[in-house]
Amino acid sequence: MTQAAESLSRPPLVVRPPANQDDGLRLSERARLLEQRYKGLNSIQLLDTAINEIFAGRIAVVSSFGTESAVLLDLVAQVNRHTPVIFLETGKHFPETLAYRDTLIDKLGLTDVRSVGPAADDLNWADQDGTLWRRNPDLCCQLRKVLPLERALSGFSAWINGRKRFQGGQRQSLGLFEAAGSRIKVNPLVTWGTKDLARAFVERDLPRHPLGAQGYPSVGCAPCTSKVTGDEDGAADGSRAGRWAGSGKTECGIHKAPWASQAPAKGLLR
Ligand code: SF4
Numbered sequence: 001m002t003q004a005a006e007s008l009s010r011p012p013l014v015v016r017p018p019a020n021q022d023d024g025l026r027l028s029e030r031a032r033l034l035e036q037r038y039k040g041l042n043s044i045q046l047l048d049t050a051i052n053e054i055f056a057g058r059i060a061v062v063s064s065f066g067t068e069s070a071v072l073l074d075l076v077a078q079v080n081r082h083t084p085v086i087f088l089e090t091g092k093h094f095p096e097t098l099a100y101r102d103t104l105i106d107k108l109g110l111t112d113v114r115s116v117g118p119a120a121d122d123l124n125w126a127d128q129d130g131t132l133w134r135r136n137p138d139l140c141c142q143l144r145k146v147l148p149l150e151r152a153l154s155g156f157s158a159w160i161n162g163r164k165r166f167q168g169g170q171r172q173s174l175g176l177f178e179a180a181g182s183r184i185k186v187n188p189l190v191t192w193g194t195k196d197l198a199r200a201f202v203e204r205d206l207p208r209h210p211l212g213a214q215g216y217p218s219v220g221c222a223p224c225t226s227k228v229t230g231d232e233d234g235a236a237d238g239s240r241a242g243r244w245a246g247s248g249k250t251e252c253g254i255h256k257a258p259w260a261s262q263a264p265a266k267g268l269l270r
Helices: 003-008 021-038 043-054 069-080 095-108 120-126 137-152 169-173 194-203
Strands: 059-062 085-088 113-116 158-160 177-180 183-186
Touching: 021 043, 021 177, 021 183, 043 069, 043 158, 043 183, 059 069, 069 095, 069 194, 085 137, 095 113, 113 137, 120 137
Parallel strands: 059 085, 059 158, 085 113, 158 183
Antiparallel strands: 177 183
């Protein structure tokens, strides 16, 4: 099915913007005030404050269980190992990633890891043969990541993620708090660099993702992740190289969806 046909052959997907414009503005102001108040905290202090005070019972972590994920999950577990952790089980992960998820659950004592998958209806509509990633990777990410995450975050007021400024692109200007649709995003690792991450793995005796040592600095879905030879963007700092290599795509969309950012709403959300 062509991209155009996919867009036309299903009832149109309708963007759901924030309930009203004022809500978005109020959330932006709240993020700004949170940033102002808590900008002096280190990562674990920030997590403690966010998880146990500001958003107690209303916050989740979103993790890919990728090559750097253990650091954030370890910090979260030190603060409260019962914090909900959302893992987008796209059905396209390397088996090593699924095994690593289970290893980290055991190692860190995480009690509430939620593996959420795409809706069967969505896959029946657009990806019956499982090759949508090749024909239309943006739609594939939409169905396998963006929409499942929106559903999984229902009932939460905030979510924690592990983006860092050194990863470049739009991440270079990240603050600790962001307004994200109807929620606040918390970014406790924004100032961390590769040396900080490496030190945390050693000091905290954290297991490594098995594919890291095999030439994958960043690990996502298997069809869209490749080994890095040293001449790709990002290879120098080992950040996001090898993801959607050669396609121009750099993000899966969960941080750009209308409900997850303040970007103008023009996506495909139902
Ligand atoms: S990363 Fe690739 S396989 Fe995974 S959801 Fe996106 S396009 Fe599909």
